[in-house]
Amino acid sequence: MSKTIRMIINGKKEVFHIGHDDGYGIIPDEETLCETLRERLNLTGTKLACGQGACGCCTVLMNDVAVPSCQILTAACDGADVVTIEGLHDPKTGELDPLQQAFIDKYAFQCGYCTPGIIMALKGLFINNPHPSREEIGEALSGNMCRCISQYHVFNAAELYMKQNA
Ligand code: FES
Numbered sequence: 001m002s003k004t005i006r007m008i009i010n011g012k013k014e015v016f017h018i019g020h021d022d023g024y025g026i027i028p029d030e031e032t033l034c035e036t037l038r039e040r041l042n043l044t045g046t047k048l049a050c051g052q053g054a055c056g057c058c059t060v061l062m063n064d065v066a067v068p069s070c071q072i073l074t075a076a077c078d079g080a081d082v083v084t085i086e087g088l089h090d091p092k093t094g095e096l097d098p099l100q101q102a103f104i105d106k107y108a109f110q111c112g113y114c115t116p117g118i119i120m121a122l123k124g125l126f127i128n129n130p131h132p133s134r135e136e137i138g139e140a141l142s143g144n145m146c147r148c149i150s151q152y153h154v155f156n157a158a159e160l161y162m163k164q165n166a
């Protein structure tokens with residue numbers, strides 16, 4: 001009997017069945033959450049880079065905690081509430097999340113490949129600690145790599161966000 005996985009992804013109910021058929025909504029038990037998001041739901045804002053839990057590019061929120069989606073099997077996600085970078089904007093107005101806007105205002109990216117993961121890591125931090133110190137921000141981002149070295153601007157964006165949303 002196949003196992004059913006029910007998740008909320010960006011506010012929408014999704015149902016998958018674990019198995020090895022090729023049918024719609026049927027996924028193998030070795031498929032990662034990152035693959036499901038990108039390849040089945042077309043949520044390609046979640047980036048896949050190292051695939052080994054080392055770079056943070058694939059970070060999403062799961063039950064309000066930032067996690068590397070390349071290290072989580074979709075088969076283990078039953079009941080999870082997942083938010084990706086695509087789920088941050090206001091669904092009614094279409095406006096960006098204030099943290100996304102702060103990244104734009106402070107030019108906190110260059111190529112942008114790492115940016116969704118960094119924003120989701122910070123989002124997880126702010127949900128659980130609305131007024132983090134600079135050290136706590138650094139700690140929250142310690143699993144996120146940026147090859148363009150945009151870190152200083154990322155700190156500026158995080159601090160602007162805190163100032164505007166305190
Ligand atoms: S792609 Fe998941 S941590 Fe690098």
Ligand code: FES
Binds near residue numbers: 111114115147149
């Ligand atoms: S902005 Fe290019 S990898 Fe971070």
